[in-house]
Amino acid sequence: MANLQITGFRLTDLFGIDCGNIASKSCNINSFRGVEDFLGKVKTKMLNPESYGFTKPIYDESEYSKTDRVSRHTFSNYFAYNLMPLFFASINPTQYKVKDLVFNFQGIRISPKMSITINISCNLDNSKSNVQDLINNYSDYKKTVKEKLYDYMNSFIDCWNAHVKELSFEKIPESEFDMFLHQYEIIDFDYSVYNGNKKTTFKIKDILKSGDYDLIKQLAGFTRMSYNYNSYDIEKLDNFFSTNFGNRDDELWIVNKERFIRHHPEAKTNKYNIAFFSDAKLVFEILLQQETCLKYLNIWINKNRNDFSNKLVKLAQDKNKRKNDEIESFLGDIARLSDIFSDKYLIQRDINHSFFNEVFIRAIDVLRIENLMAITKESYQIHSLYTSQKISNYSLNLNKKMKHLTIWMIILGVLTFLLAAVTTVKTLSDSKFKNDNVNNEVQIDSESENNGTLRQIKKLKF
Numbered sequence: 001m002a003n004l005q006i007t008g009f010r011l012t013d014l015f016g017i018d019c020g021n022i023a024s025k026s027c028n029i030n031s032f033r034g035v036e037d038f039l040g041k042v043k044t045k046m047l048n049p050e051s052y053g054f055t056k057p058i059y060d061e062s063e064y065s066k067t068d069r070v071s072r073h074t075f076s077n078y079f080a081y082n083l084m085p086l087f088f089a090s091i092n093p094t095q096y097k098v099k100d101l102v103f104n105f106q107g108i109r110i111s112p113k114m115s116i117t118i119n120i121s122c123n124l125d126n127s128k129s130n131v132q133d134l135i136n137n138y139s140d141y142k143k144t145v146k147e148k149l150y151d152y153m154n155s156f157i158d159c160w161n162a163h164v165k166e167l168s169f170e171k172i173p174e175s176e177f178d179m180f181l182h183q184y185e186i187i188d189f190d191y192s193v194y195n196g197n198k199k200t201t202f203k204i205k206d207i208l209k210s211g212d213y214d215l216i217k218q219l220a221g222f223t224r225m226s227y228n229y230n231s232y233d234i235e236k237l238d239n240f241f242s243t244n245f246g247n248r249d250d251e252l253w254i255v256n257k258e259r260f261i262r263h264h265p266e267a268k269t270n271k272y273n274i275a276f277f278s279d280a281k282l283v284f285e286i287l288l289q290q291e292t293c294l295k296y297l298n299i300w301i302n303k304n305r306n307d308f309s310n311k312l313v314k315l316a317q318d319k320n321k322r323k324n325d326e327i328e329s330f331l332g333d334i335a336r337l338s339d340i341f342s343d344k345y346l347i348q349r350d351i352n353h354s355f356f357n358e359v360f361i362r363a364i365d366v367l368r369i370e371n372l373m374a375i376t377k378e379s380y381q382i383h384s385l386y387t388s389q390k391i392s393n394y395s396l397n398l399n400k401k402m403k404h405l406t407i408w409m410i411i412l413g414v415l416t417f418l419l420a421a422v423t424t425v426k427t428l429s430d431s432k433f434k435n436d437n438v439n440n441e442v443q444i445d446s447e448s449e450n451n452g453t454l455r456q457i458k459k460l461k462f
Contacts, residue, residue, distance in 0.1 A: 064275040
C-alpha cells in the first residue's frame with residue numbers, strides 16, 4: 001500500500017474582523033471608511049508601535065512587480081498605488097509549538113475600508129508527517145491559535161489607541177470575540193510517496209491517475225483536513241480534483257470555501273513563482289477584508305433601517321424643523337458606503353497576468369464577494385425606497401414650512417438614482433470587460449517552466 005508523506009507544510013492562517021465591531025460607540029466608524037489618506041495619517045502617527053510588539057506600519061506592495069516581469073503585473077495599477085492595506089508586522093514574534101506544528105503571528109493588516117486581518121504562519125516542525133498525524137496536529141493547532149488570537153488582537157488595539165485619537169477601538173469580551181471573526185487559510189505543501197520504505201517519484205497527475213484509491217483518498221483528506229478520508233466516495237473525489245486549475249502535471253491549485261491549497265515543485269527555488277504566490281496570498285487576505293466589511297455593512301444597514309425611518313418621520317412632524325445632525329450623518333454614511341459595494345473589479349481591472357486572474361476569480365467566488373455585494377445593494381436600495389415613500393405619505397399633509405423635509409426627500413431620491421445609475425453603468429462595464437477578455441487571446445507565460453520560456457495561448461473565461 002502506497003503511503004503519502006507530507007514533507008513541507010506552510011499554512012497561512014487568516015482571521016478577519018471589521019473595525020465596526022471594535023470601534024468605540026462615540027466614534028462613527030463609517031465616516032472613516034474609504035476616506036482618502038486616512039491610513040496615511042495613521043501611518044505618520046505611529047511613532048512608537050515597537051512598545052506594543054509591532055514595527056512601524058508600511059503599505060503592502062506587489063512582490064511580482066519587483067521582478068523583471070513587472071509588465072505582466074498582478075494587481076491593477078490603481079489599486080497597487082492607492083488602496084493597498086497598511087501592514088503592522090510583529091517584532092520577533094513568539095513561536096508556539098503544538099505537537100509537530102509551530103506557529104507565530106506575522107502581523108495585522110488594515111484596509112482603507114476599515115477591515116482588519118490577522119496573519120498567522122504555521123509550519124511543520126519535523127521533516128515529514130503522514131496524513132493522519134498531520135490532520136490530528138492541525139486540529140490541536142486550531143484550538144490553540146484561537147486562545148492566543150484574542151490577546152494578540154488586544155495588543156494591536158492598545159497600540160492603535162495610544163497613537164490614533166480620532167478613532168478609538170474597544171476590546172470585545174472574550175466570550176463574544178469568536179462570533180465576529182471570519183476565517184480563511186492558504187496551504188502550500190510538498191510531499192513524497194512511499195511503498196513500504198521505498199520512496200517513489202509520483203507527480204500529482206500520477207497520483208490522480210494511479211488507480212490507487214487509498215493514496216488518492218489520503219491526498220484528498222489532507223487537502224480537506226478531514227479525519228474521514230477513508231470513507232470518501234472515489235467518484236466524488238474525481239469531481240473534487242477536477243477543480244485543479246494548474247497548468248502542469250506536477251502542480252496542484254485548488255480553491256474551496258475553506259482554503260486555498262497549492263503544490264508546486266519550484267515553490268522554494270523559482271523567484272517568479274515565489275513572488276507570484278506571495279501576491280496570490282495577499283489577494284485572498286484583501287478579499288477576506290472585503291468579505292468581512294460587506295457582511296458588517298449588510299447587518300448595519302438593516303439594523304438602522306427602521307431607526308432612520310422613524311427619525312425622518314419625527315422630523316416631518318417637528319413644527320420647528322430643527323436641524324437633525326444624526327440624519328445628516330446617516331445620509332453621509334450611506335453616500336460613502338455605496339462606493340464600497342459598487343465596484344467588484346477595481347482590484348483586477350487591468351491585471352495583465354492571466355493565471356493570476358484565474359486565482360482572483362476563484363477567490364471572488366469562494367468568498368462570495370459578488371453575492372454579498374448584491375445583497376448589500378438590495379438592502380440599501382430597499383431602504384432608500386422605503387424611507388422615501390414613507391416620508392412622501394407624510395408630506396401630503398404638511399404646509400409650506402416643510403422645506404427641510406423636501407430637502408431630505410430630494411437627497412434620498414438623488415441617492416437612489418445615483419446608486420441605480422452606478423449599478424447599471426457598472427453592470428455594462430463588467431459585461432464589456434468580460435466579453436473583451438473572452439474574445440481576446442492572451443499570451444500566458446508559464447510561471448515555473450524549467451527553461452523559463454514556455455508560452456501558451458489561452459482564452460480567459462469569466
